[in-house]
Amino acid sequence: xxxxxxxxxxxxxxxxxxxxxxxxxxxxxxxxxxxxxxxxxxxxxxxxxxxxxxxxxxxxxxxxxxxxxxxxxxxxxxxxxxxxxxxxxxxxxxxxxxxxxxxxxxxxxxxxxxxxxxxxxxxxxxxxxxxxxxxxxxxxxxxxxxxxxxxxxxxxxxxxxxxxxxxxxxxxxxxxxxxxxxxxxxxxxxxxxxxxxxxxxxxxxxxxxxxxxxxxxxxxxxxxxxxxxxxxxxxxxxxxxxxxxxxxxxxxxxxxxxxxxxxxxxxxxxxxxxxxxxxxxxxxxxxxxxxxxxxxxxxxxxxxxxxxxxxxxxxxxxxxxxxxxxxxxxxxxxxxxxxxxxxxxxxxxxxxxxxxxxxxxxxxxxxxxxxxxxxxxxxxxxxxxxxxxxxxxxxxxxxxxxxxxxxxxxxxxxxxxxxxxxxxxxxxxxxxxxxxxxxxxxxxxxxxxxxxxxxxxxxxxxxxxxxxxxxxxxxxxxxxx
Amino acid sequence: xxxxxxxxxxxxxxxxxxxxxxxxxxxxxxxxxxxxxxxxxxxxxxxxxxxxxxxxxxxxxxxxxxxxxxxxxxxxxxxxxxxxxxxxxxxxxxxxxxxxxxxxxxxxxxxxxxxxxxxxxxxxxxxxxxxxxxxxxxxxxxxxxxxxxxxxxxxxxxxxxxxxxxxxxxxxxxxxxxxxxxxxxxxxxxxxxxxxxxxxxxxxxxxxxxxxxxxxxxxxxxxxxxxxxxxxxxxxxxxxxxxxxxxxxxxxxxxxxxxxxxxxxxxxxxxxxxxxxxxxxxxxxxxxxxxxxxxxxxxxxxxxxxxxxxxxxxxxxxxxxxxxxxxxxxxxxxxxxxxxxxxxxxxxxxxxxxxxxxxxxxxxxxxxxxxxxxxxxxxxxxxxxxxxxxxxxxxxxxxxxxxxxxxxxxxxxxxxxxxxxxxxxxxxxxxxxxxxxxxxxxxxxxxxxxxxxxxxxxxxxxxxxxxxxxxxxxx
Numbered sequence: 044x045x046x047x048x049x050x051x052x053x054x055x056x057x058x059x060x061x062x063x064x065x066x067x068x069x070x071x072x073x074x075x076x077x078x079x080x081x082x083x084x085x086x087x088x089x090x091x092x093x094x095x096x097x098x099x100x101x102x103x104x105x106x107x108x109x110x111x112x113x114x115x116x117x118x119x120x121x122x123x124x125x126x127x128x129x130x131x132x133x134x135x136x137x138x139x140x141x142x143x144x145x146x147x148x149x150x151x152x153x154x155x156x157x158x159x160x161x162x163x164x165x166x167x168x169x170x171x172x173x174x175x176x177x178x179x180x181x182x183x184x185x186x187x188x189x190x191x192x193x194x195x196x197x198x199x200x201x202x203x204x205x206x207x208x209x210x211x212x213x214x215x216x217x218x219x220x221x222x223x224x225x226x227x228x229x230x231x232x233x234x235x236x237x238x239x240x241x242x243x244x245x246x247x248x249x250x251x252x253x254x255x256x257x258x259x260x261x262x263x264x265x266x267x268x269x270x271x272x273x274x275x276x277x278x279x280x281x282x283x284x285x286x287x288x289x290x291x292x293x294x295x296x297x298x299x300x301x302x303x304x305x306x307x308x309x310x311x312x313x314x315x316x317x318x319x320x321x322x323x324x325x326x327x328x329x330x331x332x333x334x335x336x337x338x339x340x341x342x343x344x345x346x347x348x349x350x351x352x353x354x355x356x357x358x359x360x361x362x363x364x365x366x367x368x369x370x371x372x373x374x375x376x377x378x379x380x381x382x383x384x385x386x387x388x389x390x391x392x393x394x395x396x397x398x399x400x401x402x403x404x405x406x407x408x409x410x411x412x413x414x415x416x417x418x419x420x421x422x423x424x425x426x427x428x429x430x431x432x433x434x435x436x437x438x439x440x441x442x443x444x445x446x447x448x449x450x451x452x453x454x455x456x457x458x459x460x461x462x463x464x465x466x467x468x469x470x471x472x473x474x475x476x477x478x479x480x481x482x483x484x485x486x487x488x489x490x491x492x493x494x495x496x497x498x499x500x501x502x503x504x505x506x507x508x509x510x511x512x513x514x515x516x517x518x519x520x521x522x523x524x
Numbered sequence: 525x526x527x528x529x530x531x532x533x534x535x536x537x538x539x540x541x542x543x544x545x546x547x548x549x550x551x552x553x554x555x556x557x558x559x560x561x562x563x564x565x566x567x568x569x570x571x572x573x574x575x576x577x578x579x580x581x582x583x584x585x586x587x588x589x590x591x592x593x594x595x596x597x598x599x600x601x602x603x604x605x606x607x608x609x610x611x612x613x614x615x616x617x618x619x620x621x622x623x624x625x626x627x628x629x630x631x632x633x634x635x636x637x638x639x640x641x642x643x644x645x646x647x648x649x650x651x652x653x654x655x656x657x658x659x660x661x662x663x664x665x666x667x668x669x670x671x672x673x674x675x676x677x678x679x680x681x682x683x684x685x686x687x688x689x690x691x692x693x694x695x696x697x698x699x700x701x702x703x704x705x706x707x708x709x710x711x712x713x714x715x716x717x718x719x720x721x722x723x724x725x726x727x728x729x730x731x732x733x734x735x736x737x738x739x740x741x742x743x744x745x746x747x748x749x750x751x752x753x754x755x756x757x758x759x760x761x762x763x764x765x766x767x768x769x770x771x772x773x774x775x776x777x778x779x780x781x782x783x784x785x786x787x788x789x790x791x792x793x794x795x796x797x798x799x800x801x802x803x804x805x806x807x808x809x810x811x812x813x814x815x816x817x818x819x820x821x822x823x824x825x826x827x828x829x830x831x832x833x834x835x836x837x838x839x840x841x842x843x844x845x846x847x848x849x850x851x852x853x854x855x856x857x858x859x860x861x862x863x864x865x866x867x868x869x870x871x872x873x874x875x876x877x878x879x880x881x882x883x884x885x886x887x888x889x890x891x892x893x894x895x896x897x898x899x900x901x902x903x904x905x906x907x908x909x910x911x912x913x914x915x916x917x918x919x920x921x922x923x924x925x926x927x928x929x930x931x932x933x934x935x936x937x938x939x940x941x942x943x944x945x946x947x948x949x950x951x952x953x954x955x956x957x958x959x960x961x962x963x964x965x966x967x968x969x970x971x972x973x974x975x976x977x978x979x980x981x982x983x984x985x986x987x988x989x990x991x992x993x994x995x996x997x998x999x
Contacts, residue, residue, distance in 0.1 A: 123570045136569070143563050145570060244569040248797035278574050278799050356797050359602050362613035363567050368663075379661075383606055406604070406792035415794060 045073045045205030046521055049114050049262040052208055056102070056113050063102075063113025067095035067157050070115035074159070074206045077524050080187055082179045083201035085120050086128065087160040095157045110265045112155025117207040119198045120161040121168055122253065123242040124148050131244050132176035133166045135364045135371050135390025145242020146274045147211060147253050154269045162197030162210060166392045167361065168218055168246045170194050171464040174455050175394045183226060184522035185489055189448040192222030192464075195256070199226035202256045203522055209266055210256045215246050216349050217443075217468025219254045220480035224443035224492020227482045227520040229509070230256050231263045234500050235475035236281030239274030245360040247353035248279070250472045260481065260510040264288035267502060283500050291503040296511045297331035299504075302436035304339040307467050313446045315486030320442055323483045323493055326515040332508075335436060341428040344421050345470035346462060351405050351418040352473075357395075358402030364390065397458065422473050429474045433498040438508050441467050443480035443492030467494060477502045481509050482520050490520060526724040527759070529752045530732075531681035531717055535694060536672050537704040538650065538712035539582040544669035545649045546573030546616065551671070553710055557664035565669035567611030572798050575600070579671040580623070580802065583647045584812045586673055586703045587624030589819055590642050590694075596804045598623050600647075600796040605789050609652040609663055617648035617674075619793040623802075629697070630821065631689040632839065640690045641678030648672050673703070679718065679729065684748035688741050691715055692843070696820050700845045708739055715744055720765070721755045730755070731765040735779055737772045747772035751779045823848055831861035837869055846884045853890035863897050871914050887921025896924040908981050909933050936983045939991070942975075945983065946991045949974045950999065960996050968992060 044066075047055075055061045071087065078084050098113035118124065121131045123141035125148075130136045144152070151158065165175035173181045173196025181196040183189040184204040191200040195212030199222035202210050212219040214232035223230025231254045238253045245251060255266035268289065273282040303324070308317060328334055366372035366386030373385030391399070405414035432439065445466055454461040471478045476496055483493035493512065497505040544551055547564035563571035587594050601619035627642035650672050652665040675694065681687045695713060698704045706713040715738055720730035735751055738744040750772075755765055769788075770779040818826075820842045827838040827848075842848045847868065854864045872893075876883065896917065900910045905928055916927045928934060936942055949971055950957055959967040975988050 121570075123568075129569060131569070139569065141570070142568070143571075240570075241572050242570040245572075245798070276574060277572050279572075279797075355794060359604050359614050359792070359794070362604060362606065363569070363611065365606065365613060367608050368566070368611060369568070379608060380606075403792065406794055408790045408792070411792075411794070 044069060046258070047208070048258045049111065049116075049208040050265060052114050053110055053112075053265075057108075059102070063095035063098040063157060064092060066113065067092050067115050067159065070159055070207065077204050078206060080182060080524065081184055081200050081204045081206065082181045083162055083191075083197040083204065083206055084117065085130065085132065085161045085163050085178060085197070088127070088158060091115065091157050091159040098155050098157070101155075109154040109269070111151065111269055113157060114208050115157045115159045116151070117160045117162050117198070117201055117210045118148065118158060119164050119195050119210070119212045121164060121213055121244040121246075122147060122211060123244070124158065124161075127161065129244060130161075130178070131167045132164045132178055133364075133390065133392070133395070134177045135366070135386065137177075137371055139370050141242075143242065146239035146276060147270045148242060150270050151211075156269075159207060162195070162201055162212075164197055164212075165194035165218075166395050167244070167357070168194040168213055168215055168251075169357070169394050169398055171217070171221055171461050172449070172451075172454065173197065173222070174451065175392055177392055180451065183448045183489075184524055185227060186448060189450050189489070190225070192225035192444065192448065194218040194222075195230075196222050198256045199223050199228055199230065202226070202228045202258060204524055208258070209262055211253055211266075211270075212256055213243055213246075213251055213253050214468075214472065215250045215252075215353060216472050217465040219256065220443045220468050220478060220492065220494060221464060223256055223480040224494075225448040225490060227485075227490030227492075227522070228256050228258060229260055229263050229479065229481050230254065230492075231267065231479045231502075231505075232471065232477060233267065233271060233502055234281070234477040235472075236279055237271045237283070237477070237500065237502070239272075239277040239280045241274055241276040245356070247356040248360060249356060250349075250353055252472075260479075260506060260513050261289065261292055263479065263509075264292060264506050271502075281500070286503060288503055288506055291506040292510045294507040294511070295331070296327070296508060298333065299331075299438065299508060300333045300335060300436040301327065301508070302335050302337035302432055302439045304337050304342065304432075304439060304441060306339055306342055307441035311445050311463065311466065312442055313486070316442050316444070316446060316491050319484035319486055319491040320440070320493055323512055323516060324440065327512065330511055330515060332511075337432050337436060337439070339428055339432060339470070341421070341425045342470040345425055345473045346466055348418045348421045348425065348473055349465075349469045350401065350462065351414050352422065354398040354402030355405045355415050356402065358399045358406065361391075361395065361399055366390070394458070425470060426474045429470075429476060429496075437498075437501075437504055439496040441494045441496070443467060443494040447486050447489035447491060471496055475499070477505055479505050479509050481513060482518050483512075483516065484518065485520070527721045527752075527756045528682055528724045529684075529748070530679045530720050530722060530729055531684070531687045531748060532679035533675075533677045533681070533687060533691065534716045534718070535675040535691070536714045537586075537675065537698055537706065539579060539671040539673060540702060540705055541576060541578045541582060541671055543576055543578075545576050545579050545647070545671035546669055549669065553712070555666060557662070558666065560666045561668070565611070566665055567668075573616055573796075575799060575802065576671065579647055580804070581812055582671070582703050583623050583645060583673050584804075584809060585701050585816065586675070586698065587627065587645050588809075588813055588816060589697050589701045589703070590624070590627040590629060590645065590675070592624035592627030592642060592645060594624055594804065594809050595621060596809075597621070597801060599801045600799050601793045602796050604792040607651070608661065609654045609668075611652060611665060611668055615649060615651065616796055616799075618646035622646035629690060629693050631686065631693055633686060633689070638680075638686070640680045640686075643676045643678050645673050645675050648674060684745040684752070687717065687748055688745040691744055692741055693820070696843050696845070700817055700819055702817075714739075717744065717748060719748060719751050719755070721752055721759065731767050733765070733767065733779075734769045735772055736769060736782065739774070743772060743774060746777065747779055750777065754779065817845075820848075827861075831855065831865075833861060833865050837865045840873070841865065841868060844883065846882065850883050850890050854894050857891055857894045859894040859897055863901075864893065867893060867897060871911060875915070875918055886918065888917045892917055892921075892924055899924060899928060903935060903937065903984065904928065905933055905935050906981065906985055908976075908985075909935070912981075933982060936979055937987065939987065942979070942983050942987050943991050943995065945975055945978050946971075946988070946995050949978055950995055957996065957999050961999075968996070971996070
């Protein structure tokens with residue numbers, strides 16, 4: 044039962060074959076059973092059973108319930124839930140309890156979601172392995188010696204290990220898609236502005252986007268239905284009609300034009316990854332998809348642009364964590380400046396400090412034009428290049444991650460090596476486009492992810508293609524836990 | 525060598541919007557600490573700002589009133605600095621793209637009308653307020669997120685007096701347009717000054733200092749006077765002026781160094797990524813232009829042309845929107861504009877200044893003033909009595925006709941009655957009569973005074989004058 048999809052659980056609940064309470068209890072048991080090994084959760088909400096009972100009551104009273112009602116799920120620990128801690132896996136927020144719900148949490152609650160816990164992540168979503176968590180190391184369920192990817196490592200591992208039917212993560216440079224790829228699950232990053240960021244602790248405001256981790260594409264469509272849409276509390280959220288994404292399932296793919304950017308299949312991509320992708324692409328041709336090689340040369344600058352823009356914004360976004368109003372305050376200090384310095388020195392981990400310094404430097408007077416302003420200009424070039432590509436093709440396929448899951452410590456001491464993990468995902472955030480990572484197969488018994496990038500607000504088209512590939516491959520991956 | 529000062533002002537005005545700039549919390553002043561706060565204005569993790577449209581409306585209104593051009597595409601920016609009263613450790617403001625730019629205000633100097641340029645007006649959020657109690661510091665975030673406009677002038681003022689006149693005129697315009705309540709004591713209007721000196725005739729700028737903490741018009745003028753003198757003396761003594769920020773210490777009557785340029789912040793401005801560009805169309809701007817009230821300069825011109833007021837009177841009456849409204853009401857009721865103006869310029873403003881009150885605080889109405897004036901014009905009371913009635917009216921708000929009636933202040937115009945009093949006074953003052961006969965005409969004044977006193981001021985003064993002379997000549 045732990046490996047059923049959310050829509051299968053929904054059907055069981057509707058058919059009254061199980062109750063929401065039973066499913067929730069089973070999920071909590073599963074967490075107890077495997078999370079000592081996986082370490083996906085930072086906190087498990089035992090009282091989740093109460094909200095499951097509420098759903099059962101509604102069903103008993105004959106009320107119509109939504110798709111996600113009664114289904115256990117969990118949330119990356121950078122999304123605020125009223126009355127719960129939101130730590131961003133950082134010591135500086137170790138004791139912070141949010142007094143309000145993020146808009147996505149509000150929407151999930153309206154949909155009857157049963158939230159069972161908070162999930163581990165790289166501190167403030169900065170990292171690609173979840174090794175930067177101040178609290179614990181989340182393991183890859185396929186190989187406990189290996190990382191789950193990051194920064195939403197807990198969200199990916201929980202779904203892969205059957206510890207939740209779906210989870211939410213956030214994606215600033217690949218933080219949903221890369222761990223989804225490494226853990227063999229579906230990870231969807233919607234168009235920038237599709238999902239309200241209100242209540243998501245900001246890392247890089249212009250790039251952050253919340254999205255789901257699911258077992259299959261249909262579930263991704265269900266979760267997107269629940270969380271997408273304009274929010275008056277987020278001025279950057281887009282006022283674009285949200286269609287029922289499930290209507291994009293089971294579509295014919297005949298005549299769909301897919302571009303393969305040659306730069307995304309070149310140097311630095313592991314052969315095992317390429318091989319699995321080639322197999323999947325071959326199947327697509329059988330389904331009538333037109334495959335075309337394209338070129339996105341500007342993408343090579345995306346990583347540089349990303350580290351300037353995201354770090355600049357982060358240096359400012361993270362300024363509020365100073366030990367004055369909330370969070371952890373250093374014990375001994377001389378004056379207010381000392382209080383800032385000590386609280387922040389003790390409270391932030393190395394990677395966060397590195398990015399704050401990088402961003403502070405990039406925004407400094409005298410350097411602003413050479414770094415920040417120039418990065419914005421290159422961002423525009425990257426956007427234009429994608430726009431042009433989408434004049435010729437409907438969708439773009441690439442690897443999600445250049446490699447399968449790597450071992451703990453393998454890249455931790457070399458930030459640049461770690462940053463390259465996001466080489467295929469980062470350009471998508473720079474352009475603000477929607478993209479998904481779906482499982483494409485196994486290489487050395489480790490999951491390989493395939494990324495599908497769509498045009499702005501064309502999540503539906505991505506779902507159609509992803510669903511087609513998923514059906515054609517029918518992988519049904521499961522870790523050996 | 526003769527020096528001249530170069531002064532530019534930076535003014536912060538809190539806008540009179542009901543809610544804060546990025547959330548729906550109220551802007552009300554003086555409530556219990558930290559009761560008007562939410563995740564947004566507390567800068568909690570995950571909270572996002574959403575621009576309050578009426579803040580833009582108010583700022584455009586200010587821009588139009590100050591003859592600025594309104595920039596149709598602008599964006600907010602972050603100004604990064606660590607300070608405990610700034611909950612996000614950055615302020616959301618505008619940097620490269622202010623909402624309004626290139627305006628001016630005209631002031632009346634002794635040399636004539638002078639135009640003071642406005643470089644820019646931008647919108648931004650206010651910070652919280654730190655309160656220091658012994659060892660600890662407390663922060664009240666009720667003010668955090670209250671909308672402000674910052675108005676930056678060009679360095680066009682050449683004396684503390686000009687700076688004061690500019691600031692007074694600006695305040696008057698902001699009050700007229702109801703953009704801000706401009707309460708300096710509550711901090712809703714604050715002024716900083718940049719000042720430098722240079723040899724008269726020079727076109728280059730000297731090194732400037734920035735002066736903060738001037739909480740009144742008087743403080744502005746005094747602080748500038750002090751600072752200009754300090755700079756001139758320093759130069760004369762061969763010292764260099766250092767670019768620095770100084771604080772006006774009212775008690776000491778000095779400006780005191782706060783921080784030098786080396787300690788100045790690098791604010792690392794960049795576009796606020798949590799917000800979208802602010803785009804305005806002509807319709808929006810024209811819609812606001814239509815709501816613009818008549819401004820002081822237009823009003824003044826009209827008072828001179830329509831009512832024949834002297835420029836000086838028109839200037840003073842139009843300084844305050846409420847005073848102008850009081851004046852116009854009185855005129856509309858049917859008073860003579862010049863007489864009303866005389867009363868306002870004289871008794872009304874005198875008593876208001878004495879009591880440190882404003883016209884909106886008085887108990888009597890413009891109708892009462894017109895009645896009082898007509899009592900004088902009809903000869904029911906004399907001017908002297910009218911002034912007494914006015915004080916009574918001011919204290920109690922009573923109808924002047926009632927006051928006159930109750931206190932029996934009706935003027936005595938009965939010639940026989942006045943002649944009786946005159947003769948009585950002459951009888952009691954033989955020395956004055958003798959003086960008069962010896963050619964000392966001063967004696968007349970004394971006797972008239974005594975007669976007025978004997979009639980408790982009620983005797984018609986013209987008649988008293990006439991009858992005193994007649995009776996004296998008879999003796």
